[in-house]
Amino acid sequence: xxxxxPKYKTSDEVDFVIVGSGAAGGILAKExxxxxxxxxxxxxGPYLTEADFTHNxxxxxxxxxxxxxxxLQPTSFRKTPDERAKAQRAxxxxxxxxxxxxxxxxxxxxxxxxDFIERSKVGPIPGANLVDWPVTYADLExxxxxxxxxxxxxxxxxxxxxxxxRSKPYPMPPLPVKSSGVLFERAARxxxxxxxxxxxxxxxxxxxxxxxCVQCGYCLGFGCEVGAKSSSLVAAIRVAERxxxxxxxxxxxxxxxxxxxxxxxxxxxxxxxKRNTHLQKAKAVVVCANGAxxxxxxxxxxxxxxxxxxxxxxxxxxxNLMFNTYSSVTGVYEHPLNDYKGYCxxxxxxxxxxxxxxxxxxxxxxxxxxxYEWTPVSFAFxxxxxxxxxxxxxxxxxxxHNFSRTMEVSTHGTSLPVENNSFSLDxxxxxxxxxxxxxxxxxxxxxxxxxxxxxxxxxxxVHEAAGAVKKWSFPAQxxxxxxxxxxxxxxxxxxxxxxxxxxxRTHDVKNLxxxxxxxxxxSGRGQPTMTIMALAFRAADRITALAxxxxxxx
Amino acid sequence: xxxxxxxxxxxxxxxxxxxxxWVSAHWPGLLAAATHAHHAAQSAAPPKFEFFTAEEAKExxxxxxxxxxxxxxxxxxxxxxxxxxxxxxxxxxVDDQKTYREGLPELQARVTEMFSGFAxxxxxxxxxxxxxxxxxDEPAEPGKAARPAARNxxxxxxxxxxxxxxxxxxxxxxxxxxxxxxxxxxxGWKVVGRDREHTFQPPFGYYDKDYPGWESAAKEAxxx
Numbered sequence: 167x168x169x170x171x172p173k174y175k176t177s178d179e180v181d182f183v184i185v186g187s188g189a190a191g192g193i194l195a196k197e198x199x200x201x202x203x204x205x206x207x208x209x210x211g212p213y214l215t216e217a218d219f220t221h222n223x224x225x226x227x228x229x230x231x232x233x234x235x236x237x238l239q240p241t242s243f244r245k246t247p248d249e250r251a252k253a254q255r256a257x258x259x260x261x262x263x264x265x266x267x268x269x270x271x272x273x274x275x276x277x278x279x280x281d282f283i284e285r286s287k288v289g290p291i292p293g294a295n296l297v298d299w300p301v302t303y304a305d306l307e308x309x310x311x312x313x314x315x316x317x318x319x320x321x322x323x324x325x326x327x328x329x330x331x332r333s334k335p336y337p338m339p340p341l342p343v344k345s346s347g348v349l350f351e352r353a354a355r356x357x358x359x360x361x362x363x364x365x366x367x368x369x370x371x372x373x374x375x376x377x378x379c380v381q382c383g384y385c386l387g388f389g390c391e392v393g394a395k396s397s398s399l400v401a402a403i404r405v406a407e408r409x410x411x412x413x414x415x416x417x418x419x420x421x422x423x424x425x426x427x428x429x430x431x432x433x434x435x436x437x438x439x440k441r442n443t444h445l446q447k448a449k450a451v452v453v454c455a456n457g458a459x460x461x462x463x464x465x466x467x468x469x470x471x472x473x474x475x476x477x478x479x480x481x482x483x484x485x486n487l488m489f490n491t492y493s494s495v496t497g498v499y500e501h502p503l504n505d506y507k508g509y510c511x512x513x514x515x516x517x518x519x520x521x522x523x524x525x526x527x528x529x530x531x532x533x534x535x536x537x538y539e540w541t542p543v544s545f546a547f548x549x550x551x552x553x554x555x556x557x558x559x560x561x562x563x564x565x566x567h568n569f570s571r572t573m574e575v576s577t578h579g580t581s582l583p584v585e586n587n588s589f590s591l592d593x594x595x596x597x598x599x600x601x602x603x604x605x606x607x608x609x610x611x612x613x614x615x616x617x618x619x620x621x622x623x624x625x626x627x628v629h630e631a632a633g634a635v636k637k638w639s640f641p642a643q644x645x646x647x648x649x650x651x652x653x654x655x656x657x658x659x660x661x662x663x664x665x666x667x668x669x670x671r672t673h674d675v676k677n678l679x680x681x682x683x684x685x686x687x688x689s690g691r692g693q694p695t696m697t698i699m700a701l702a703f704r705a706a707d708r709i710t711a712l713a714x715x716x717x718x719x720x
Numbered sequence: 721x722x723x724x725x726x727x728x729x730x731x732x733x734x735x736x737x738x739x740x741x742w743v744s745a746h747w748p749g750l751l752a753a754a755t756h757a758h759h760a761a762q763s764a765a766p767p768k769f770e771f772f773t774a775e776e777a778k779e780x781x782x783x784x785x786x787x788x789x790x791x792x793x794x795x796x797x798x799x800x801x802x803x804x805x806x807x808x809x810x811x812x813x814v815d816d817q818k819t820y821r822e823g824l825p826e827l828q829a830r831v832t833e834m835f836s837g838f839a840x841x842x843x844x845x846x847x848x849x850x851x852x853x854x855x856x857d858e859p860a861e862p863g864k865a866a867r868p869a870a871r872n873x874x875x876x877x878x879x880x881x882x883x884x885x886x887x888x889x890x891x892x893x894x895x896x897x898x899x900x901x902x903x904x905x906x907x908g909w910k911v912v913g914r915d916r917e918h919t920f921q922p923p924f925g926y927y928d929k930d931y932p933g934w935e936s937a938a939k940e941a942x943x944x
Binding site (some may be wrong): 220222223224322343345346347348349363380381382383499501504505506507508542543545546547556558559565566570 | 890913924
């Protein structure tokens with residue numbers, strides 16, 4: 167929190183109210199305020215900073231200090247729309263200023279050309295609602311570069327033969343390789359594949375006010391104590407605050423977009439910390455609440471004029487949800503890797519990014535990486551060989567031997583958009599504020615599971631070539647829980663089949679914009695945050711142009 | 721046993737699309753142990769329990785000491801796990817109080833059932849103690865009969881649930897960052913070989929210490 171922040175009155179009609187301060191909301195706040203607009207960001211979670219970030223596993227895993235809270239915000243799950251949903255934790259996202267970018271692992275792969283034009287290239291896929299994006303990789307390339315330079319991404323241009331074209335190298339070199347990375351690199355080369363240094367949104371060189379990575383080993387799930395992780399909190403929000411035109415208002419839970427008789431958005435209605443209701447007025451509303459909460463907010467905002475929910479004349483709000491597929495093979499080696507030291511991932515390969523579906527018999531593609539994302543406690547619960555009895559002498563001996571000698575080879579891949587896969591409002595569940603909770607409906611497309619099993623075999627080959635003493639994995643299973651929340655308000659040119667146009671403007675409400683994981687048309691190969699940030703930079707340009715032409719303000 | 725506490729299911733879900741960390745987070749009660757045990761755990765003064773009676777504490781510690789036994793290296797006892805759990809149950813882990821209050825007598829009933837004449841877990845030999853705890857192990861395969869030791873014994877779901885909860889709390893108390901209570905003197909980290917430093921520098925481990933650098937490694941690979 168800075169002293170420079172303006173304090174707008176809710177009755178002040180600011181230029182933009184932004185709902186959510188994560189990967190997209192933070193970037194839009196920075197860009198729009200830098201471009202001269204008056205901006206209020208409403209964030210449902212608290213405003214935490216480096217001083218609040220710790221290595222306390224209890225706070226993170228048991229108390230959800232940085233994430234949505236299952237007791238306050240209950241959710242439900244069902245596989246298909248004809249099933250009755252049962253209450254269970256169905257999703258996780260960052261609930262603090264900076265959103266999920268505060269606690270994520272920070273893998274920052276660009277999407278490739280194929281991700282935007284896959285439907286044209288492979289044709290229709292039964293059971294999937296695959297379409298091309300209305301924008302191409304070339305349209306987004308300048309914004310990927312902007313992300314890398316403005317927020318700080320480390321990596322090595324040209325190190326992967328499968329990389330899409332880029333206009334500029336990375337602004338800083340890759341982070342130091344880990345033992346898992348060396349094993350992965352050597353093994354993959356032996357197999358004739360092309361490993362390369364992982365592009366990470368973690369600083370390898372210091373920037374003003376931010377330290378280079380100190381290799382503490384607590385990335386996934388934790389906030390960075392030294393500002394090395396390029397969250398929107400440290401890399402964007404602080405720039406926005408320094409403009410003197412942007413107010414970050416934490417503990418502000420938006421639950422309705424208010425519209426007027428002309429069908430225009432007039433502002434965002436939210437609960438403050440004491441559960442008092444306010445309407446923040448604005449000339450335009452930008453929703454960046456994530457791929458679950460953005461569709462939920464539109465559905466919660468239904469009124470006489472918009473009976474299916476706001477901006478939902480197409481009926482696709484909340485649908486075509488994609489989680490990405492993920493799996494891993496765990497391996498144990500002869501000597502200590504000590505991979506608990508340092509960031510999670512140092513080597514990646516993209517040889518299987520574009521698989522020939524005629525050859526493999528299924529659609530999709532993905533990447534592999536070498537990683538270690540356990541803390542000591544989570545390792546004891548999730549990193550041990552499955553046959554180890556979970557207490558006693560052998561448990562202790564295995565724990566003592568394996569903790570420093572284990573690594574994972576993980577697979578990351580496509581999820582096909584399936585219309586039934588969705589977030590909707592649960593008719594029975596209520597959150598702590600009395601609002602309908604989210605219902606997840608999800609059943610992986612069969613090709614997603616085939617792809618995951620195919621990639622798992624490649625991951626086994628890596629461990630084998632690397633000389634693992636022992637390795638194990640589990641077959642791909644249908645997912646019931648998501649952290650990559652993608653595709654639920656997809657972008658498109660046709661108002662009948664999409665929610666936003668290529669400017670991120672909703673087809674139905676002229677001064678309502680959506681930008682976050684919900685905007686994605688395809689899932690990419692597993693690392694969506696960079697694309698979400700690139701879209702946010704681009705959306706800011708488009709929205710600024712519209713505003714300057716007088717096409718937004720009342 | 722509460723299926724949400726099943727390790728098998730935990731691993732299966734982990735393989736089904738979630739990393740271990742996310743599954744941990746997904747697992748209610750997993751880490752609902754305690755923090756703030758720092759001072760209690762590290763204090764040299766005679767221990768004062770907040771939730772347990774001295775007698776209960778002795779029993780809990782005896783069980784913890786079989787979950788992570790002391791051998792050539794420290795175990796749950798040396799790591800002060802019982803203090804960590806006690807402090808946790810007295811602070812925000814109050815939801816688990818009932819599990820302990822009701823489960824411990826149930827477990828003691830199993831002791832008497834298996835070894836007549838004995839009323840306390842702590843009075844058994846380590847081998848006998850392990851037999852009692854093994855009687856709560858899951859069946860090897862879903863659907864198959866329980867392991868022999870558990871045959872002919874009364875079902876004791878309260879004790880089963882208690883043991884699983886205590887197992888989780890013991891592991892957390894043994895391995896958590898010592899700054900947040902438990903893991904006295906970093907005993908657990910010593911056992912698993914985790915250096916106590918807060919930050920690290922490369923080389924990290926055995927396999928990266930002779931890494932020649934990306935360029936050289938790529939050239940070497942080309943030569944082959």
